Amino acid sequence: xxxxxxxxxxxxxxxxxxxxxxxxxxxxxxxxxxxxxxxxxxxxxxxxxxxxxxxxxxxxxxxxxxxxxxxxxxxxxxxxxxxxxxxxxxxxxxxxxxxxxxxxxxxxxxxx
Amino acid sequence: xxxxxxxxxxxxxxxxxxxxxxxxxxxxxxxxxxxxxxxxxxxxxxxxxxxxxxxxxxxxxxxxxxxxxxxxxxxxxxxxxxxxxxxxxxxxxxxxxxxxxxxxxxxxxxxxx
Numbered sequence: 001x002x003x004x005x006x007x008x009x010x011x012x013x014x015x016x017x018x019x020x021x022x023x024x025x026x027x028x029x030x031x032x033x034x035x036x037x038x039x040x041x042x043x044x045x046x047x048x049x050x051x052x053x054x055x056x057x058x059x060x061x062x063x064x065x066x067x068x069x070x071x072x073x074x075x076x077x078x079x080x081x082x083x084x085x086x087x088x089x090x091x092x093x094x095x096x097x098x099x100x101x102x103x104x105x106x107x108x109x110x111x112x
Numbered sequence: 113x114x115x116x117x118x119x120x121x122x123x124x125x126x127x128x129x130x131x132x133x134x135x136x137x138x139x140x141x142x143x144x145x146x147x148x149x150x151x152x153x154x155x156x157x158x159x160x161x162x163x164x165x166x167x168x169x170x171x172x173x174x175x176x177x178x179x180x181x182x183x184x185x186x187x188x189x190x191x192x193x194x195x196x197x198x199x200x201x202x203x204x205x206x207x208x209x210x211x212x213x214x215x216x217x218x219x220x221x222x223x224x225x
Contacts, residue, residue: 031211032211032213034213041221042218042219043216043217043218043219044156044216045216046213046214049211049213051211088155088156090214092211098144098161098163098169098208099158099161099169099171100146100206101158102155102156102158103155104154105155
């Protein structure tokens with residue numbers, strides 16, 4: 001069983017639509033969850049962090065966490081072509097709280 | 113503010129040659145430091161992480177090694193590169209509190225020929 005799983009995509013949405021990205025993780029003891037955006041050829045950049053069950057909003061981004069279901073999601077509202085990138089889900093504490101594991105990423109394309 | 117420097121940006125090395133990639137962090141003390149590798153079109157594979165000077169945890173058995181000679185310096189090495197070592201190498205740091213996110217350097221793209 002993979003530690004952090006994401007649909008690889010590609011996910012394609014029209015400009016202005018909501019993009020929904022999903023992630024599941026295997027370690028029920030994980031406590032910290034992150035979403036990163038990675039443009040082609042670049043390093044990942046942090047978008048959101050979430051630690052408690054429920055929703056966390058930051059501008060056009062909303063992260064959702066459900067620890068009982070071991071599920072994390074990222075919603076991008078009013079998607080823009082500049083949002084086209086690979087989105088990486090990351091989970092801290094898969095084996096200890098210094099160990100961060102990443103999913104394989106979901107490639108998002110926003111079409112004008 | 114904290115900054116992370118990673119070099120070189122690109123590297124082309126023949127099979128069997130040695131490797132040394134360096135990463136330094138400024139503006140913080142006693143950070144956790146990480147090395148990840150990303151193969152083309154793939155996710156990030158954790159190679160090594162360090163919670164302090166001389167303390168290295170290895171995640172994947174391979175021909176790579178890591179060292180942390182100073183608090184804010186992390187070095188990735190190999191004595192003899194393999195073709196399969198090609199990839200995008202990323203250094204990252206965190207505050208090490210268990211809830212802190214990782215912050216990445218710009219990466220080194222290594223091609224082994």
